Amino acid sequence: MTLIEFKGVSFVHETGVTALSDVSLAVGRGETVAIVGENGAGKTTLVRHINGLLKPTKGSVFVDGVDTRETTTATLSRKVGVAFQNPDHQLFSESVENEVKFAMRNFGFSEELVSQRLDWALKFFGLEQYRKSSPLVLSGGEKKRLTLACILAWDPEVVVLDEPTVGQDALQKEKLGQIFRLLQSTGKTIFLVSHDVEFLWPIQPRLVVMSGGRVVADGKISKIMADRELLEGARVTQPQLLRLYAGLRRRPTTPFLDVLEARDWIGGKKESPGAG
C-alpha cells in the first residue's frame, strides 16, 4: 500500500534554479528507500517535500493520501520524522532530556507518555548517562544519535535521514547500521539520503538514483549498482564488495553483502547463502 507518493513533482527555487524536474515516485509502507546522486542532484530537495517543508512548484506530493499543500509541516511531522544532516541546526535545549521532550510536547503528548518515550529513546541510543548534560557539549557522533533519538521518541511512521553517516567514525557507522536494521524490522518506512554506498550496500534498500533533479534509476540496489554506465553518469561509485565480486572468476550467484561472506567464500570455508 502506497504511503508516500510524488506525482510529476517539479521544484524551482526562488533563485530560479530548477532543483526537481517531473519526479514521480511511489513508496509503500515499511519500505526502505535510499536516495543517491551527486551533490546538487536534488536529493535533499526531494525529501524536504515529504514533510511539507517545501511545496512542489508543479505536481503533488501525498503522504498517506493527504496532499502536502493542504496541511502544515507541523501536522505532517507527526507522521514524518526528518533528521537533518547537521545536528547543530536543531539542538538548543539546556539538557539532553529536554531536547528529546521538545517535539513530543509540541505534539501534545501527555507528560506520562513523554517520560516513557524519553526513557526508551535515551536507552536505545545509549545516551542515558548524558540525560542532564547540555546537548551542545556532546561529541559529533553523540549529537547525531541524539537527533535520531529526538525523532524516534515520537514514533513517526516515516523516518527521513539526510546523510546520517557524515562525520561518523567506523564504530558509529556500525551502530547506525544496527539501528537501521532494527527500524526496518519494526516496519517503519525509511528514506535515506546518502553518498555512502558502502553503508547502504548491506542494508539492501530500494535504490533511487538522482541526477540533475531527475530520477534516473529506481529499483533493486543489486541491479542498479551493477550498471556501471548508469552509475558513472550519476557520479555514484560501486560498493567495494560488488567490485570484488565482479572481479572473481569463481563466484556465488548473488553478490556478497558483507566482508565476512566474502572472506568465507574466498577462503573456501563455507558457501555463500546465494551460492548455486
Next chain:
Amino acid sequence: MYWLSGGFVFRRVVSPFHKLDPRVKLLVSIEFFVVSLVSTTVPEIALVLFAVLVVSAVARSLRRIGRTIAFSSLFAGFIFAVNFLFGLGLLNAILYSVRFLAIISSTSVFFVTTSPDELEQIMKWTRVPRDIVFAFVTAVRFIPVVMLDAFQIMDAQKSRGLEFEKGNVVKRVRNMVPILIPLVVNSVIRSGELAEAMESRAYGSTPKPTSLYGMRLRWYDAATALASLLLLSAVTLYIYHVFPFPV
C-alpha cells in the same frame, strides 16, 4: 523570508553603477541620506525616493532595493501610525515615514552594489584599524551564510512540530528561542574556527600587509562624484530657499 533577505546583500551584477569606485558609491549614498534628512516637504522627500529608485534601476538592482522598501514599509507604517496618533498631523506623519524609507533605500543602494572587498578598501582608505576592518568585513561577508543557517534551523524546528505563527505574542517570541540558540552557538563556533584558520595562515604576522587590489579614481568616477555634489548643493540650496529655482 528569502525574498526579503536579498535587500541588503551584495550580488555581482554588470552595471555602470557597480563599476564606479566604491568611494563614489558611498558618496552618492551619503548624499541621498543627507537630502532625505534636510527635505522638509512630502513632494521633496518623494522626489528623493524616486531618485534612489532611478539609481537602483541604473544599478540593475531595482527589484532588490524594492524588496528592502517592501520590508521597511512595515516599520514605515508603524512610524506613520505613531506620529499620526500623537498629533503630528497627516502630512508630518507621511513625511517621517517616507523619509525613513528614503534613508533605508539609500543605504541599501550602497550595500547592494558594493562587494565586501570594496567595503574593506574603503575602510582601509579611511584609516580604520586593520583588525576592526577585518572583523566588520567578515561579519558582512557572513550575513548570507548566517541567513542560510537560520532558514535551515527554522526547517529543523518546524520538522519537530514547532509552529512559529501559532499563539499570542509572548508565545511567538518564546518560539524564537529554538532558532536563536543554535544560530548563536553555530556563529560562535564558526568565528572560533575562522580565527584559528586565519592564524594558521599567518594573519597578523606582518604589521602592514600589502594589498593585491587598490582603488583607482577614473575620469567617470570623478565626473559622477562632481555631478552628484553639484546636484546635492543645488537641491540643498533650493530646500533652504537660498535661491529659488523657476518652478
